[in-house]
Amino acid sequence: MTPFQSSASERQAAHVRREFLTTTASGLGMAALGSMLTQDGMLSRAAAEPINAAEESGTIANPLAPKPPHFDGPAKACIFIFMAGAPSHIDLFDDKPVLKERHGQPLPDSMLEKVRFAFIKKENALLQGSPYTFQKHGECGMQLSELLPHLGGVADDLLLVRSLHTEQFNHHPGQLMMQCGRGTFGLPTMGSWLTYGLGSESQNLPGYVVLTSGRGSSGGATLWQSGFMPSTFAGVPFRNQGEPVLNLANPSGLPLELQRQSLDVLRAANEQRYAEVRDPEIAARIASYELAYRMQTAAPELIDLNTESQATLDAYGLNRAEPKDFDGRGKQGDTYHSFAKNCLLARRMVERGVRFINIVYASWDHHSNIPKELPYNSGCVDQPIAALIRDLKERGMLDSTMVVWGTEFGRTPLGENRGGKREVGTGRDHHPYSFSMLMAGGGLKGGMTYGATDEIGWHVTENPVHVNDLHATMLHQFGLDHLKLTYRFQGRDFRLTDVGGKIIKDWIA
Secondary structure, eight states, X not given: OOTTOOOXXXXXXXXXXXXXXXXXXXXXXXXHHHHHHHHTTSSOXXXXXXXXXXXXXXXOOOTTXXXXXXXXXXXXXXXXXXXXXXXXXXXXXXXXXXHHHTTTOOOOHHHHTTOOOSSOOGGGOOBOOOSSOEEEETTTTEEEETTOHHHHTTGGGEEEEEEEEOSOOSHHHHHHHHHHSSSSSSOOOHHHHHHHHHOOSOSSSOSEEEEEEETOOSSGGGGGOOXXXXXXXXXXXXXXXXXXXTTOSOOTTXXXXXXXXXXXXXXXXXXXXXXXXXXXXXXXXHHHHHHHHHHHHHHHHHHOGGGSOHHHHHHHTTTOOXXXXXXXXXOSSSHHHHHHHHHHHHHHHXXXXXXXXXXXXXXXXOSSOHHHHHHHHHHHHXXXXXXXXXXXXXXXXXXXXXXXXXXXXXXXXXEOOTTOOSSOOSOEEEEOSXXXXXXXXXXXXXXXEEOEEOTTSOSEEESOEEHHHHHHHHHHHTTOOTTTOOEEETTEEEOTTTXXXXXXXXXXX
16 A cells, blocks of 8 residues: 555544544633633633533522622612603603793704604794692602692602603603613513522512503513513513413313422423523523412412501502593503502512512603693502502611602603694603603612703703613612623623613712
C-alpha cells in the first residue's frame, strides 16, 4: 500500500476519532466556554447550569415556591386596580381653575402643531373645563373631585401622582405599556414579574389572580399574559360568582381517589418527558395541574363571604343599588356589586398569600357623555376602594400591601369634536402627555401629592414620572432591583423596565 492508502479498519478508526472530536470534544468546549462566561459575569449561573439541586435529587421544583428578594422590602402583595379606558385626570385628580376660565376658547396653533389625537380635529378644537368642583381632604389637604368623596376620606393614606406620562396614545398599546413596561405584544406583565421574582406564599391559590368588572378592556387577556415566561406566571382569571374558575369542579360521578390516581399518572408522564428535554413549560404544566387540584377546595371557600360581617359588606358597598336607567360605558350586569365584591375578594386573597391581584374595570373611554358616565364609573369604584384601604389598615396589612389605582393615559383638556364642529362637546380624547394615579400602602408615603401639570393640565411641569419609573419604584418596594430582575429570552436579558426606569425616592416612607 502507498503511504496514502489505508485499510478498512484504519478508515473506521479515523471516523470514530472525527466523531469524538465533533461531538464530545465540542461539548466539552462549550461547557468550558459557559464556565468562563459565568466567571466573567457575562452569563447568568442559571443559564450556564440549567439543572438545579431539586432536579438533581429527582424532583421538579415548584416554579411558584417563595423566593428571597434582592433586599428587604416592605411590600409583600400588590392589588393593582386597573381603570381601563383612561379616566379624565382633569375631572378627578387635577383641578384646573384656569382651564375653567378659558372654557370654550381655542389653543394656539403652536401648541397643536406636533400633537397627535385619536379623534379630535385640531382646526376646530376648543378647551373644555371640568364641570366638577374639587375639595381639600384630610390633614394633608389633598384636592380631589366631588365625584370621589370616599377616597377623600382616606386622603392621608394616599399618594396622588399628577405627573405621569407615556409614549402610547391608543388604548391597547397604552394598556400593554402600563402592564408590561412596553407597548408591544408578547411581554410578561407586572404580576408575572413579581411572581417570577418572589414566588407566592399561597399553597392553594394562584400567585397571580385577575378579577374583572364592567365591559372588558381593549387589551383583554394580553393584560395578564406571561409572555415569554412559562405559563405558570400568567394571571388566572377568577369569576366572583358561580364556579370561581371554569371547569374547576369534578364531573359528577368522578371519585376524588380516581382523580388523584389520574393526576399521578399524568405527572409521571410529564416528569419523564421533562427529564428528556428540560422544557420549563412542562414544569409549569405539572405545577398547574397540582394547583388546580388544591384549588377545588380553596377557591370556593375564597368566594364564600358568609364569614364576613354585615358591617364589612356594607362598608365595601356590596348591597348598593345599581343606578337606574343607565346603559353607558362601564356597565355590564350588576356592576356596582361586582366591583365591590372584587375589592373584598382582593383583601381575602392577600390574607391567603396571593402575591398579585389585578382588578380590571372598564371602560373609562369617555369620548362623549362625561356628565352622565363619569359619575356612574366614579360612584362604582369610590366606596369599595376606600373601604379596601381602610380594611387593610385596620387589619395591619396596609404597610405590606401596595394598592394602586392605575390607567393607560389621561384625557385632553380639549373637548371631543369628532364631527369637526366648532363647539364644546361632552367628551375628551386620549392624552399621553400627562395623567394621574393613586397609590397607598406598601411602604409608600401617604398624604402626599407628587408632581404637577401646567395651568390647563396639558404638560407635566414638575417631577415627571415615566411608566418605567413607576415600575422601578414598585419593584423596589418589594425588595427587587429592577436592573437585576431579568429573564433571558432570545439571547438577551429582558426586564420589566426594559432600558429605562429610575426609583422615585421621594415616594418612599
